[in-house]
Amino acid sequence: MSVILYARVSTTDQTIEHQEAQARKAGFQIDTVVSDQGASGLSTKLADRSEGRRLYDMLRMGDTLVVRWVDRLGRNYQDVCDVIREFMRRGVTIRTVINNMTFDGATTDPIQQAVRDALIAFMAATAQAQAEATKEAQKAGIAHAQTKDTKYLGRKPTYDRRQYQLVMDMLANGEGVSTIAKEAGLTRQTVLRIKGKAPDQAEANLLAWGL
Template identity: 70%
Template structure:
């Protein structure tokens, strides 16, 4: 019997996986199982080499639905993400995203539809990698900024954690509006705007509070 499986991933030990499951359920997905990797980088570790990622490849069968919050949960390496999605589609697996409720499968045989689908997958995978690279630079800048104020006033504690910051940045990269992002994350519009306008400062605020 086909199953609906959520794959969740967080890259650092201070992040949590629970919200990805909650988001999927709120979006209407009836999950049979959750497969999750905790503290695993989507940049340096391809899906097949992650402890639970390996199990995902073993589990998925024709007719199954693979749910991910967004393609960046599969990985942030362009080649890995595109190869993974295409392999799953060849197996007859349907891939669905929680954000924007997108669906990818190998059912279509129309060349034009295939071209549009593949171009969209490529764009999403490229966006995931570009976002990872931008975040890495922001983290570096944030750490340097934090070093300069050690022992001094840290400012107001951020109303977001790393998970939420990542979600804001991902949705912003996809072109989501401020109001949409605020509703999805539970943050105020003002906070979302500050993060979008200055991601380096947003990262620095977390560093100052040791988050």
């Protein structure tokens, strides 16, 4: 039985190493890391990514698949639901680093199955909704940055894009401000500023400073 970490990054501001470090810090004993670089989770299904296909070939009954959160598998609602259910049918346990969620096919109780499947659907829907909101915020941020006075950039952010995205992901998952601050390496005040800032304004500020 193997513990396999699947990591996915879609931009240069994210790193596979950070996702692996997060998993090990959370106590996971990783045997193998499988990763896709520059792969969109919204437009590309897991099975259509080079290392995603490898993951399908590798996983066996009794294995544990670890992901930072379900959005690493993808940000398409139907694909994420199908992937998790397929792996559960194979006897694979899926665990998330954030929120320490566990999904498996062990239960035969129909009520517990319904609750589990509803939770999977909710998390998959959240992943897609967040991806679509991020795309819209980026578009608005670019437009905002292009129209603002280039002589005044505003206050330079005390966080980079990776930290910003991590904060947004954890806020969407319901994590507390103190937990997020510790994980992202930021102060509580910075996390609160990010939380209170409109996404397009935050995007514009990052773009203006080249972050």
